[in-house]
Amino acid sequence: MSEPITSKRGNFAARSLDLEAGRVDMNHGGGGRAMAQLVAELFQAEFNNPFLAQGNDAALLPSAAGQLVMTTDAYVVSPLFFPGGDIGSLAVHGTINDIAMVGARPLYLSAAFVIEEGLPLADLARIVASMARASREAGVPVVTGDTKVVERGKADGLFITTTGVGTVPEGIIFSGDRIRSGDAILLSGSIGDHGVAIMSAREGLSFNAPIESDSAALHDLVTAMIAAVPEIRCLRDPTRGGLAATLNELATQSELGFVIEETAIPINPVVRGACEILGLDPLGIANEGKLIAFCPPEHAAMLLSVMQAHPLGRDAAIIGTAGQDPRNFVRLRTSLGTERVVDWLFGSQLPRIC
């Protein structure tokens, strides 16, 4: 059951929420006055929009032309705040990107919060504000939501699930099985920033230069790309598992093989250095503001220039080519001119001993 984020500010309590020193407690999830106050003074105040203000169990939304696209994603991040973002902005960007990757225009988001008892209200307020800012900047409102509070120790501070709805015009079908032998593979920018930023925040590692998450909403970039090159075959954002997992997934889906060039893949030198120290492969590290695109080779130069003209694609590069391969391998041509397999991650990447 989802309770509506109420539209009306009532006289919930004698005092407003203590957003400086207060903490979330079980009352905030109990369905009573405390919860109504939390919803009104925090969520509704920040996400404020006419759909949310309807105050019903579900948001009534105008229908839009085209095919409907829907996606959902749960965000579980430790720590909740990291250089370049936080769980709130991430939950907006990630879901918008999933919609954008099928060529759709994201229209609405919903958000469910599972909050651990004891979370400082100040942290929650900061996250909700960041989420609302990300949603406003992207032009995609949060139109409905849900709040639950669980006992201490049962959630890692806060879990957020966002669901997104969008539309894609008839005729646009981006899918891994549309990739053809000879297609060019383009990457919108440097890889590994998000994963290394999280890792440095989690493990308390500091590097000479700060590494910030690349968390960003990519739908504007995608709109520009589709306008210039409607022949794009497939888009995908290489999030968990990084470039390696995404390319392997697409190689399997397309029943082809890919060859990528090590020297063409943009990597921030600080990220590269951090990976060297920790024994991690940047190809397997998560991104939250990057996409890979496949298009027929004759359109690759045009697509690249459009991507590079956009702020979120200024470091874009053509990194490889699709080809026939019965074993669907992703291969990397190294800086030495040799070839090796780029494999899926097995388990999660773990820092090595020595």
Added chain:
Amino acid sequence: MNLIEQFRDGGLAHALCDAIAAACRPDRDYRLMEVCGGHTHVIARYSLEDLLPPQVRLVHGPGCPVCVLPAGRIDLAIGLALDRGVILCTYGDMMRVPGSHRATLTRARAAGADIRMVLSTLDALRIAHENPAREVVFLGIGFETTAPATAVALKVARSEALANFSVLNNHLLTAPALRAVLGEGDETTLDGLIAPGHVSTIIGTRLYDEFAERGQGVYVAGFEPLDLLEAVLLLIRQINDRAPRVDNGYSRALTAEGNPRALAAMAETMPERRGFEWRGLGILADSATQIGEDFAAFDAERRFDLCYEPVPDPKSCICADIVRGARRPEACKLFGTVCTPDDPIGPCMVSSEGACAAQWRFGRHRLAPTAGAVAA
């Protein structure tokens, strides 16, 4: 950051390979062992073997501490975490290494054990401070590269009289492993050794003199592709000249003396252990360390009265031969069929630096498509 790129320069690599090809005598082979798993990993990651002439064979050695730790030692750690309720702290490498019956620390954690990955022994000490009512055990593993950090933890724990901290010590020593692989002096089928750079920053290069005196060329190499190609070239020249010696190819990081402070900390806290079982190599004399009498209070084996039980290696698994350099990963019936990094049987497939994992991850495009799960 050019420090990295310079050692991966394609032009220099090809120039080195041309020099290697020119140095190779057509009438003989060169079998060079890279001792360290870190080197094995770099060789596979850059497919360096594809650049070398066919006379040059790189043989993978026993230098991955994860690969040579026997299953029985993992069982001790799992038992502590699952049955004795300790907080077990360990490096990430250990999480998926199978003990007996394919139990792992990852599975023990899923079953309720409190197992925490740490990046340093200082983190384990911190956890002990934060949990005064719990026993905290650090699972110490690795060669002389990681042992000094454990030594420091022992010293700190003693100076702070930390009552709830101990170490399950599995630290290994490099030289006995090399002696075991190379035989004690007479015959060996290896022509040269590429010695590990990282561990040598601690132990220095003098320790390798005995191998050179027995006719084995040694080149201590760093961990970049050009380091390794240079090692191959200079070892081939040593072999051709019949002038075995110890060359320091990692002078940017190490000296002949190594790190005396680190060695002193090890000597103070962890003397040699009389015999220690290595996976694949059996029980090797004086090949590991144990926690010294002065630090007995911090020895998990004594504190919890642990008794080591040897466990036979899995049937058909040839990891034992692989760590000795006797066979290659693809010779194993299990390789890529039932043993993959996702579900490893033997330790060489578990460790990201194990020879099997390296070959599977980076080199399986060279294998026949019929090799088991390769075609999947």
